[in-house]
Amino acid sequence: MAKTSIAIIGATGNMGSAIAKALAKGPYRLLLFASDKEKLEALKNNIIAATPSADLECTGCPVDASWEADVIIPAVPYGAEKEVVEKIKSVATQKIVISIANPLNESYNGLVTAPGTSAAEELQKLLPDSKVVKAFNTTYAADFAQPVINGQQVDAFVAGNDDEAVDMAKELVETAGFHPIVAGELTVSRTLEAMQLMLIQLTIKNNYNWLAGFKILHNHQ
Template sequence: MSTKQTIAIIGATGNMGSAIAKSLSKSNNRLLLFANHQDKVKSVVDEIITGNPSAEVEAIACPVNASWEADIIIFAVPFAAEKDLAKAINEVANQKIVISISNPLNETYNGLITAPDTSAAEELQKLLPNAKVVKTFNTIFAANFASPVIDGKQVDAFVAGNDEAAMETVSELVKTAGLNPIVAGDLSVSRTLENMALLLIRLTMKYNYNWLAGWKVLHN
């Protein structure tokens, strides 16, 4: 059994945030859920408890309080919302793992709004200099958390970061979500991962994968 963690999910009512919350609630971790609409957060909490009465999950009314109590903070918010959120939690995120799941897509989904020499995760690390930012879940669609095996194969979730211990902890979390973790490299690898997400979204729209698709590295 992996070490029990307290995990704050900021943006817990969005497609990704709620899917991650439901997925991680099956573990022995404690979940603190925050989003701007408290009534919607309570609905997610109720849904989780209904499905799993022993789940440790609660709605928290303030992202700073949720982050202060947490060992791991998951930013399940759009890239555009990260700057203000990072500013708010900067002090309480000191030495904590912060997971970046966002993809800085443009409005037409045909490119990224970040410069080629950076990524959403690296920008977040600049905003939270004392936190350990780790990129993961960004190449995963929300539906993958309920169905992490597609065509008989477990979907891969890539992990990138500058802190080895943090990446190990996050890899365990990825396994808890039913996905296969692959440590891809340092945080700069997020540039590639965010482009992989863009490609997967474009392919899904082109070939109508129904938002149930994922990356798999095949090897022997």
């Protein structure tokens, strides 16, 4: 059976590199793209040193990476997503696209999306023929290296309208070391993005050092 291929666009950023390092431990083929080729090569060497079994390839073009991939992760800030999408739209048809972005304003005291929508829903509008799913937006980059905080495994929320895409995102969340929680349809992304805005505000206020996450405590019946 062919390996699932995952394109990470913006692989050398904080989140992109954290996701790449985590998913390299799984049974996937990673296609990494970033505009800085030296940084990308350094990331590749770093991953192979930590995970010699990693199956990954650096690519000089986001379109080539996305064309070959089953799953596309635009690991770029919300403001840069539109530009990435315009490049990959023609090759993203029927593919799973994971929205990790949080549409934060510059002062971290609000979201730039209009009420009644979310970054994930806006991405779905830009890619009407793709299966957009929200994941990894409530997990800091530092959490990937330490997905168990204070003895508790960090929860990571997944939201989407397509069952196949949601299942794939759940699998990736588990591979990365988090506990996946399917939160609902893509519209739930509005809540998830607002939750991360609050966590960022609390992190700044209480000096969590960008290592913090959500945990839902419940009674196991």
